[in-house]
Structures are given as C-alpha cells and as structure tokens.
Amino acid sequence: MAGRGLVLSGARARLMIEGVKVMYATNVSYSEEIQHDPVEVLDQFDVSEHVPIAYRVTFSAQMVRVVTNPIKLRDGVVIQPRLEDILESPELTATVEDRGTGLIVANIERVKCVRYTQNVGARGIVLNDVEFVAIRIRDESEIA
Numbered sequence: 001m002a003g004r005g006l007v008l009s010g011a012r013a014r015l016m017i018e019g020v021k022v023m024y025a026t027n028v029s030y031s032e033e034i035q036h037d038p039v040e041v042l043d044q045f046d047v048s049e050h051v052p053i054a055y056r057v058t059f060s061a062q063m064v065r066v067v068t069n070p071i072k073l074r075d076g077v078v079i080q081p082r083l084e085d086i087l088e089s090p091e092l093t094a095t096v097e098d099r100g101t102g103l104i105v106a107n108i109e110r111v112k113c114v115r116y117t118q119n120v121g122a123r124g125i126v127l128n129d130v131e132f133v134a135i136r137i138r139d140e141s142e143i144a
C-alpha cells in the first residue's frame with residue numbers, strides 16, 4: 001500500500017511561521033475556496049455553466065499563551081504587529097510540515113494576522129486563537 005506510514009496526524013505536524021517553529025501550537029486550520037457563480041440565462045430553468053470568479057484562503061491557528069512569549073513577538077517573529085507598526089508589517093509565510101518525512105504539506109503565503117483572542121478562565125490553560133488573511137496555499141504537489 002502506497003500510503004502506509006504516511007498518514008498525517010497532529011502528532012507529526014509542525015507549524016512554522018517565517019521558518020520558526022511555533023512553540024506549543026495546538027491546532028491549525030487552513031482552506032482554499034474557488035468561488036463559482038452560475039450562469040443563469042433566459043428561457044432556461046437549469047444553470048448553463050458555473051464560472052470560476054474568485055479564489056480565497058482561510059488560515060487560523062491556536063497556540064498556548066506563554067508568559068514572556070506574546071503574539072506580538074512570538075518565538076522571535078512578529079505575528080501581530082504593535083499599533084505603531086501596522087502599516088509597515090510585512091507579509092509572512094506559514095508552513096505546515098510533516099516532521100515524519102520533513103515534507104512541507106502546506107505553504108500558506110502572504111499571511112497577515114488580523115485578530116487574536118485570549119480567554120483567561122479560572123481553571124485551564126490560556127490559549128491564543130489567531131486568525132489570519134492569506135493570499136495562496138501551495139501543497140506538496142506544488143512545491144518544488
């Protein structure tokens with residue numbers, strides 16, 4: 001069987017931003033969407049065809065909140081810029097790597113953080129829920 005031993009799991013996935021492993025990442029979610037609009041013409045009930053009109057990417061991650069390692073300088077990477085630096089903040093690249101093979105399974109390109117949320121409860125670990133905008137995702141079939 002060609003896939004034996006190659007099933008990606010969270011235990012073997014690694015999230016990196018700008019090539020730096022994100023400490024205590026607990027979840028990552030990303031998606032690609034191609035929007036197709038229907039061509040609906042006169043004198044016809046059914047749709048004539050669907051035309052691709054947009055490509056969109058979503059990306060979010062969850063990280064354990066570590067004191068002295070805030071989202072504004074996480075592991076040495078500015079994920080969420082300070083207020084004074086918003087206009088100059090660069091686009092980033094996020095990478096999901098299979099540490100079992102060393103292969104990059106997703107490169108999420110031209111990433112910018114748009115929101116983070118922290119919920120501090122009386123009991124439990126504090127997590128950062130981080131949302132991003134991005135321009136493109138390339139999987140291992142597209143990465144040379």
